[in-house]
Amino acid sequence: MKRAGLYAAAAGFMLFAGFPFYWMLLTAFKQNRDLYVGAFDTRHVPWIFNDPPTLEHVRLLFGQTEFPRWVLNTLVVVVAVVVITVVVAVPAGYSLARLTGRWGERLGMGIFFTYLIPPTLLFIPFSRVVALLGLQNSLGALILVYPTITIPFCTWLVMGFVRSVPWDIEEQAMIDGYSRLAVIMKVAPRLIVPGILTVVVFSFTLVMQEFVYALTFLSSVDKMTVSLGVPIALVRGDVYHWGALMAAALVISIPLAIIYNLFIDRFIQGFTMGAVKG
Amino acid sequence: MDPIVVGVELRNLSRRFGDFHAVDGVDLSIREGELLVLLGPSGCGKTTLLRMIAGLERPTSGEIFIGGERVDADVPPRARGIAMVFQSYALYPHRTVAQNIAFPLEASGMPRSQIADKVRWAAEMFGIARYLERYPRQLSGGERQRVALCRALVRDPKVFLLDEPLANLDAKLRNTARDELKRFQRRIQRTTVYVTHDQVEAMGLGDRIAVMDHGKVRQIGTPQEVYEDPVDTFVATFVGQPPMNLVEVRDPALPPGTLLGFRPEHFLPQGHFASGEPTQVFCFAVRRVEYLGSDRYVYGSVAEQGFGEATVIAKLPAIVATPIPEGEALEFAVPRKALRYFDAATGARREGGRGP
Ligand SMILES: Nc1ncnc2c1ncn2[C@@H]1O[C@H](COP(=O)(O)OP(=O)(O)OP(=O)(O)O)[C@@H](O)[C@H]1O
Numbered sequence A: 001m002k003r004a005g006l007y008a009a010a011a012g013f014m015l016f017a018g019f020p021f022y023w024m025l026l027t028a029f030k031q032n033r034d035l036y037v038g039a040f041d042t043r044h045v046p047w048i049f050n051d052p053p054t055l056e057h058v059r060l061l062f063g064q065t066e067f068p069r070w071v072l073n074t075l076v077v078v079v080a081v082v083v084i085t086v087v088v089a090v091p092a093g094y095s096l097a098r099l100t101g102r103w104g105e106r107l108g109m110g111i112f113f114t115y116l117i118p119p120t121l122l123f124i125p126f127s128r129v130v131a132l133l134g135l136q137n138s139l140g141a142l143i144l145v146y147p148t149i150t151i152p153f154c155t156w157l158v159m160g161f162v163r164s165v166p167w168d169i170e171e172q173a174m175i176d177g178y179s180r181l182a183v184i185m186k187v188a189p190r191l192i193v194p195g196i197l198t199v200v201v202f203s204f205t206l207v208m209q210e211f212v213y214a215l216t217f218l219s220s221v222d223k224m225t226v227s228l229g230v231p232i233a234l235v236r237g238d239v240y241h242w243g244a245l246m247a248a249a250l251v252i253s254i255p256l257a258i259i260y261n262l263f264i265d266r267f268i269q270g271f272t273m274g275a276v277k278g
Numbered sequence B: 001m002d003p004i005v006v007g008v009e010l011r012n013l014s015r016r017f018g019d020f021h022a023v024d025g026v027d028l029s030i031r032e033g034e035l036l037v038l039l040g041p042s043g044c045g046k047t048t049l050l051r052m053i054a055g056l057e058r059p060t061s062g063e064i065f066i067g068g069e070r071v072d073a074d075v076p077p078r079a080r081g082i083a084m085v086f087q088s089y090a091l092y093p094h095r096t097v098a099q100n101i102a103f104p105l106e107a108s109g110m111p112r113s114q115i116a117d118k119v120r121w122a123a124e125m126f127g128i129a130r131y132l133e134r135y136p137r138q139l140s141g142g143e144r145q146r147v148a149l150c151r152a153l154v155r156d157p158k159v160f161l162l163d164e165p166l167a168n169l170d171a172k173l174r175n176t177a178r179d180e181l182k183r184f185q186r187r188i189q190r191t192t193v194y195v196t197h198d199q200v201e202a203m204g205l206g207d208r209i210a211v212m213d214h215g216k217v218r219q220i221g222t223p224q225e226v227y228e229d230p231v232d233t234f235v236a237t238f239v240g241q242p243p244m245n246l247v248e249v250r251d252p253a254l255p256p257g258t259l260l261g262f263r264p265e266h267f268l269p270q271g272h273f274a275s276g277e278p279t280q281v282f283c284f285a286v287r288r289v290e291y292l293g294s295d296r297y298v299y300g301s302v303a304e305q306g307f308g309e310a311t312v313i314a315k316l317p318a319i320v321a322t323p324i325p326e327g328e329a330l331e332f333a334v335p336r337k338a339l340r341y342f343d344a345a346t347g348a349r350r351e352g353g354r355g356p
């Protein structure tokens, strides 16, 4: 009886989570005639194919926009930002938690506050810096700017995470014959893997969805990322190319959904570790 | 007489956190091969003391010698020839039991084949050879404790530091583990510092016991010395279950503010003593009797005849069959040689003082 309830709830959530995907799929392959019906035809059923499916939107997306290019650009930015963030934020967070004692806390708070500064305040100084470095209209601008958002937050995240990992184990390693440096290089990373994964997922997510900075710093179509290129190319004035928009969203979100599912356990562990450490 | 070989020596060792003295001027000399128990209530600085010996905590002042050599703050833990078992066991969660035990050996650069042999040997010694391929999360508390001890053992250290290694076990397991630990320590004859707040454990395990309170060592001695001749009221009441009875004496023959102390098991119905034995007789107003199977605890007071109000407990073994009616006053007595005197103001022991 309890089981049945559980399954019913799970099924409910599955429908809730899966419905957007279904809608994307439907919209991406529907003919325009089937999509834009208007409110007058009351016999029209919106959640099935009323006309045979078509590839017309997919052709528009891949043939008449730079979509594959944008995917590639996004990938470049994502990888660069994730690497930079991990390389900076993980050691920073670790040392703030473990090595600097009382000051670590205050520094950590300070770093977190920089994350709270709204991006709109930073446009002008950023454009100066970007111009100075000659990075206008290049992916380099994003690779420079995004870590300013990810690093403070992730440093703070890692700091909290490392605090929740008992120090005993690292001290034990120091007694067992390792130097502090060897402990940091060999023992600690393995203990904070969930924290590192959380950092990866966070930076990844941020880059995938960021729009405002991309809009500011990129102007040529072939330099754009997915989150910028797709709305710019497929929303013309007030005409939304729903089919192609949904096709783009689908192509991007399915691999993401799969990757997230592989990591989701660790990701959640990263956020809740302090609470349930056992 | 041979000079005593010193395993660990602490001289005037202190550790402050802000203006809080966690460890306050401790002098301690632990003999080679001895098992010394650090006993004290929670928060008295036992762990801090142990961590300073291990080199995980920097002393505010004082000196530490291990095997006759001074270890300064710049001698790192790995160079001190110690092994420590944390209260949490601190097993590496992502390594199997075998890998956990091998970890200190890998650090010392021992060849792989030799490591495998040594791990197997040590695991067999602790009866955990069956679990070698498991992960710590797949073990019970008792098994984890043995893995932690086993990992400490393979290093072949000069000194073992054990921080409440049995605290996480249930009462029954704790008894067997205590016995195993004692036998193990006897066999390897290695200097061991054992921290606990459980006085039964301390009495059962220790060659000597150092009783700590508020960062200071109050008394150090064999379990018998600590039990029979406590140096102050803190030790007298901390060691022993139920604790030593302390009643104020108002007797012109004694200096004012004297406390009289006697163990509950020495406090028996008067008829129980041979007529020639010198005893101190009390009029014991019984309030309540607790039947515990092997013993009866009798609660009451001896407030007449110039004694204080404090509750007094008598511990009667089952062989003393005298009926004890609640609410009545009975004649109880304590052998004179079991009486101890303390200063009520300072708590310090007072020698001599003939009985009141
Ligand atoms: N890093 C620290 N900063 C501040 N105070 C500390 C620190 N470590 C320990 N203390 C304080 O020092 C005192 C002694 O701590 P310690 O851990 O040595 O006690 P303990 O005797 O081991 O107690 P328990 O039996 O509960 O383990 C405690 O009051 C504790 O609050």
Ligand SMILES: [Mg+2]
Residues within 6 Å of the ligand: B046, B047, B048, B163
């Ligand atoms: Mg402790």
